[in-house]
Amino acid sequence: MLIDSLALPQDLRTLDDASLIQVADELRTELISLVSQSGGHFASSLGATELSVVLHAIFNTPEDRIIWDVGHQGYIHKMLTGRRDQMSSIRQRNGLSGFLRRDESEYDAFGAGHAGTSISAAVGMALAFKKQESERYVVPIIGDGSLTAGMAFEALNHAGSLDLKKFILILNDNEMSISKNVGALSWFFSKAVTGQRPTAMRKQFKEWHRQGYIPEFIYKAIDKAEESAMSYFSEASDLFEVFGFRYIGPVDGHNIPALKKALLNAKLQEGPVIVHVKTVKGKGFVAAEKDPLKWHGVSPFDVKRATFTKTAKGDAPPPPPSYTKVFGQTLVDLCKADDKIIGITAAMPSGTGLDMLEEECPEQFSDVGICEQHAVTFAAGLACEGYRPVCAIYSTFLQRAFDQVVHDVCIQNLPVVFALDRAGAVGNDGETHQGLFDISYLRPIPNMTLLAPKDEDELRHMLFTALKHNGPIAIRYPRGNGIGVSLDKPLELIPIGKGEVLRKGERIAFLAAGPVTYTALEVADAICSQYGINPTVANLRSVKPIDRKLIQQIGRTHDYVITIEDQTLIGGIGSAVLEVLGEEIDESTRPTCLRFGALDVCTPHASQKEQYAMHGYDAASILAILQERLRPVFGQSLSDVHLSGTRLSA
Known part of the structure; x- marks a missing residue:
């Protein structure tokens, strides 16, 4: 070649x-x-x-x-x-x-x-x-x-x-x-x-005019004719x-x-x-010429057949639907029941799941282009007139409209729903697309409510709840497929500000929100089977307002409180839990708190699982660190458990 x-x-x-x-x-x-x-x-x-x-x-x-x-x-x-x-x-x-x-x-x-x-x-x-x-x-x-x-x-x-x-x-x-x-x-x-304009000719005419070879009225006439022609063309x-x-x-x-x-x-x-x-x-x-959207970002494919390579083997069941798909379908169902609901996207209908709404309820769909700031204030205007806008925006892109969230939505306490797709570690798109900061930048804003579903079914109920809420509310959910839970339950309200205890135990308590709640359950199972200690696991669900009563109760009855989050540790869920423990429980009886989440570094491109391990909040890393930090509790030496990958350093 x-x-x-x-x-x-x-x-x-x-x-x-x-x-x-x-x-x-x-x-x-x-x-x-x-x-x-x-x-x-x-x-x-x-x-x-x-x-x-x-x-x-x-x-x-x-x-x-x-x-x-x-x-x-x-x-x-x-x-x-x-x-x-x-x-x-x-x-x-x-x-x-x-x-x-x-x-x-x-x-x-x-x-x-x-x-x-x-x-x-x-x-x-x-x-x-x-x-x-x-x-x-x-x-x-x-x-x-x-x-x-x-x-x-x-x-x-x-x-x-x-x-x-x-x-x-x-x-x-x-x-x-x-x-x-x-x-x-x-x-x-x-x-x-x-x-195209004749650049060389224009420069020559300009020079001749400067030297006096072309009278002023002729020069102006030529220039005007050129401008008129270009306006036409x-x-x-x-x-x-x-x-x-x-x-x-x-x-x-x-x-x-x-x-x-x-x-x-x-x-x-x-x-x-x-x-x-x-x-x-x-x-x-x-x-790709026929369907550039489908071929914008691709997985491996067969060049001759122009078909994507299947990774499933044999008779393996299909994977669970993605959080994006579950959100999109739920929004369609809710829009069909209420014509006041409007779905808004900033040039990402397929990426956010709103392509389903565009197809089935086009009058309740709005694509504003790559204009996140406008999307948020546009939603605020709709909310002022009795509509229920749902802004479906990637977590990383909502950063571009922070002032509008504060100034146009939250200060006025308008009922705008923010559906934050790709919250948490996002994988191979790398550092520019991580959704690791939304809890930190949304939690301090007055009037903002922030929810994090543990699985795709809880996402359905949270969207239903958000559309009944009379104020700004955000739901954060990750990239990728759901857990695989049933999706056939009737929609019901999730109590805002209330967590749920999934596993009642003693001494050690895990507090989490989002799908990492299942990571907490996995680590708790490992601790129980290896050491005979039965940890408590709570799904916080509501990041703001956080369930202070539940945190106090757990803090007073456990020696160790461990938080897990798919978000930066600075200003995240662990910080919120520490605030409650520090304000409500005397230092002499306060439990030891260990936090697991994203470190203070830019997260490079890798798979999502690799990124969890880099930051140390995958199940294997958490268990290994706890075995080292909680030796007095476990009463024996460190087991042969290895970190699944090299960790980042803050």
Whole structure:
């Protein structure tokens, strides 16, 4: 293959168009083979193959800064920048990140995993280079889905006022984010047609006018005619030129000669430029082109059949439904019974389970685009007028709307339900997507109620309860499949602020919330069988308000209180339990409290089980640590129990 003979990316700058086309074809074929074995973000990178090749051929990377928004489309970029032989490790523990990371490569100018950040970072870099009188280019690449984020327009507004000379913004327009784009902006882009401006000719006319060869009235007439023509040819140019950007495009993002011409043209401009590139998500793999949502993020698959590899063996029963699916179906059932319930998503209908609501109750479904801040205040407005909005948002993305949660919902005590999917350790998406902080940032907010179901059935009842609650309420639940419990019980109210004792014992008590409650039961069973001590296990259910009476009762009747949570220890459930014990029980009779949860570190990409072990709150790690810490209780030496993986250190 040609790519095997090249020193990448620098040799790309010596190749003709035919050779660059060959490189792109070889990389696309290799990417399909690699991701079919490892899984990962697939369709976006396929769609950005030619763009990635041309960017590294035109710009002097890494000195010139290329900034990929989110990073879903960055796999070809990784292959071109010294990581091709490591791609099989992507999204695996100790392997390559599925996103861009500054500490992974000097070619990754800015790390990201959330949408809409690239332009802001690029403006900062470009201004720094301007102050340094540097000739380096800054090239952010943002998708049309990410451009719906308000932060992107804040950055455009700022950039246009700074007179940035080496700033080329690329709009990768595939009419998709993860799901199909929504809103007036996506309609606007779909109306755009080609309209490149003759840059060299314009510069020549300007020079002739300066030298007096062209009279003023003729120069103005030519300039006005050009502007009128461009307005006719490209509606998109109007939008960006309001912000002070020169517009080039749209350009076929899979036509390498056209891409090169457009980017070389952009480099001739005197101010900030936007190059509008039209691409096809999933380009080069027919199944992904037909269904880019299905093939956005994939597990291993059969390339020839375009079918996903089955992991189940023999007659094994199907796995339990995911928490996302249970939530989505329950919301549909509740919406059918009450037309005042409105489901809201920020561009993630399939990821949050709201695609079911969109299909069955479209009038009660709203996708606001990648606009979490707007989603929350939009929900607040609905709540003001008697509706019951349910904001289904990943825990990590609700961080982007913290002020709106406080200012627009909680201060006004509005009945908005926050369904926090992917709460806790999320697995291979890595540090940018962890849902380990929501208890810490929601628990201090006045009027906020926070629930955590131990299993998928309790999630059903908590959603039912939340929609009866007269105030802000959040339900946090993890990524992945449920426990496998029955889902046929009639919906009933969960008493807010009340936990439940699942196992009544003595001396040692486990307090937990969420599916780690089953981890507590597993550890308690092991202690009972190995040492004859029968621990108590309580499911707190309600993180805020927490069941102070239950905690006091357990604290006064047990020697050790052990908390387990799928959340950072700072400000989490363990902290809440310690607050109650410290305030209500005298120090002389207070039990010893041990906390298990996420440490104060950024959690790298790995499987969820590996991440639990890294932080030390999987069953094996908890048992091993307790055997060491509670030797006086167990009355014998440490058993031969090993930690399941290397732990992180805070």
